[in-house]
Amino acid sequence: MKVLSLKTENYRNLAAKEYFPGGGVNIICGENGLGKTNLIESIWLFTGCRSFRSVRDKDVVRFDCDEARLKMEFFSGNRNKEAEIRIDEKRHITLNGIALPSGRKMMGEFTAVVFTPLHLAIVKEGPEERRKFIDIAISQLRPNYAKTLLEYTKALAQRNATLRAARDNPAMLAMLDIWDMELAKKGAVIIDSRIAYLEALKAHACTVYDEISSGKETLGLTYKEYARDKARGKKEIAESLLKALYEKRESDVERCITSVGAHREDFSIDLSGKSARLFGSQGQQRSAALSLKLAEANIISQVTAEEPVILLDDVFSELDPQRQKYVVSHFENRQVFITCCDEENISRIADLDVTVERL
């Protein structure tokens, strides 16, 4: 997977930019506010996923303009392809001139892994961030997983609405059976996939962390069930979820929330046996988040036999020179985009084969 060219039109502050990156490590350098993150974000949108920093599609349209356009030529599946994204209130994507019904159809066509300072939240913040990370990672590999997630979210909203209704009208309690079954069934698919993915991630991420830190600390990842028995395999998980949902029914009705299920589970990230969130230094937390992302890239290349494009925004801050050099030098056959403000970073890695783009 390689980006051959990118053209932006009224995309955030990038009014009109043409970019022809190199096939290996690309450094995008410039002062604060020149549009480095915007450039990374624009490439990311071609994965079909939403922006990592805006909820609304239209936020990326240049102020006072009606629409933004992006055009990218890329190499994937042994041939050159061309995709265009037009954004007004929503995103409209075409691939090789054919309009796609949804962004999900780009998944698999163009694959990337992105790391920005926002992704430090995977290590530093609560369970929601870790679920988001693992869910997006699996969705890129298996678009059906994204569909199951959507169905789960809908069933959850329905169950919560039924809980609210049941507070005033106990006859509604009977309706909960349907939603419990649906949540247990879909939840089991999600949890089973997450456990399997985490196992694969662990194998890669521990090696990457060991290399980044030159063996100074060891990374540990453990899946954490919440308020239900340890269960493995879709069938067992569905049974244990159904049991837990039933047991929590009374308190769920009181609080009008569903307190157990795939939307509450988590995984822990430890460094040498201690929580990275509570005890990790800034550089160690960054190294841990980065290891997860690079492990995600390794899994993509293993599963799809294509190397994903790597997008690293502001990755150098807080990393010592040895860790910085590791980040730049260990990508073989991969196209990488790294943003930085500081020319000094570039001189430090000048002996490596990099292409520099100055904004």
Ligand SMILES: Nc1ncnc2c1ncn2[C@@H]1O[C@H](COP(=O)(O)OP(=O)(O)OP(=O)(O)O)[C@@H](O)[C@H]1O
């Ligand atoms: N919809 C928009 N229309 C026009 N400009 C925008 C829009 N959204 C964001 N910007 C501007 O884009 C500029 C560049 O943002 P970006 O985050 O890409 O900078 P950067 O080069 O990554 O800076 P830093 O080094 O601080 O991370 C910001 O000044 C921001 O105000």
Ligand SMILES: [Mg+2]
């Ligand atoms: Mg930036």
